[in-house]
Amino acid sequence: MSEKDALLSTSPWVKAHFLKSEHLHDDDMALLKQLGDEKQYAKGATIIDMGSKGEHMYFMLKGTARLSLLSAEGVEKPVAYVTQGCFLGEESYFHGQPTIYSAVAWEAVKAISLDRKHLKEIISRPGLAHILLNSVSYKSRVLAHQIEDLAFRSTIEKVSRILYCILAETPQGKEKHASIPISQQELAGIAGAHRVSITNAISQLKKDGVIKTAKDGSIIVIDWDKLKEKGFGM
Template identity: 25%
Template sequence: MGIGQSFWGMLDEPDRAAMLAAASRRTFAAGSVICHQGDETRNVLVVSRGRVRVSRYSLSGDESLLAVRGRGEIIGEVAAIDGLGRSATLTAVDTVEGVLITAPAFIRLCERHPRIVWALLRVQLARARAAADQQDLRTGPSLQRVGGLLLGLAHRDAGDMIATVPLSQRELAGIAGISRETLVRALKTLREQGIIATHRTRIEILREDELRALCGI
């Protein structure tokens, strides 16, 4: 998602200024946990730099990766609004910089700035649509499942047409619900077609339009 399509990109300058005035700037080291699933903290984070891994853990400790959020995206708004505990664990993939807003301050901002509420609504609708598309793909052919997964997890900074997925092949296979061998074959096919480039712990999407056409989304 480019910065213009992100939560921050949807706001005008007065709304951004109001949010910055209510926020404190924070930096999180790569690999550090920003908050744990079940925590009572209700702070909202808007990412300025870096990527955040959003995960849920089962009672047995198995991780389910929900998303990777990047520049301009908002995280934690649901907990701030509904007052319940954290539904996911947030981990810094690399060095993350952002602005942190307490729940009471964020609610006041929403009450006074309709554009912030409108941006939140658009973000939630986009995430719900992406989740529905991903669920549909999970029952399709392995190539479509892998392609849809990459699109769902990818994040693109402004001006950068290459989306990066900061995950290993083992992690991707587990999330897609396929074997590592099947994943490797699918990635090889996409790589030979010039749609992606694979690295040790990340996968770059080089031709996003072709990948979306392959997945039918």
């Protein structure tokens, strides 16, 4: 794995190429479609309710689902964004215990819904079992880094790491002046920080010549190396 891939594997954006699911065998894909039902979810619709016990697992065909924790006071903490070509809800599908997160369509989603009665049939296929193991282990890595963020990283470090991961996953790659399509409110949720702290971190990164903001509020990175250094200390 390259250094870039190692850094990106800490990102909350779960991508098919990290799970190797873009190489899913045609027979395995046909089985998923045979066993499951295709579902459509409009932006903002709930796919998995908090407290559900994994009655269904989903294979994402299109769109992005946001997994979030919700405090008793109504504060939301996004923990992962599951995209096309990835499984959603596989943890509770296997352990059968209540989920502590909800999954909502961050953008319009099309997915295959798989009933738990098909679990043994699905994991009996080596290709599907391998991707599911990759998925669970990858999400464990993402969550471990979020714990590290909350325990040890400053807001500037957290914001820099998140921005780096978003930028490197865009078609522009590491080109300078690439715009990052995420709001400061979304950044605050991912980083587990107050909006004011995010605003202060953004201001400091601007002073340091790492980023600038466009008229529409989007963030533009102007120094890739500084961003990487601030986010990962390297």
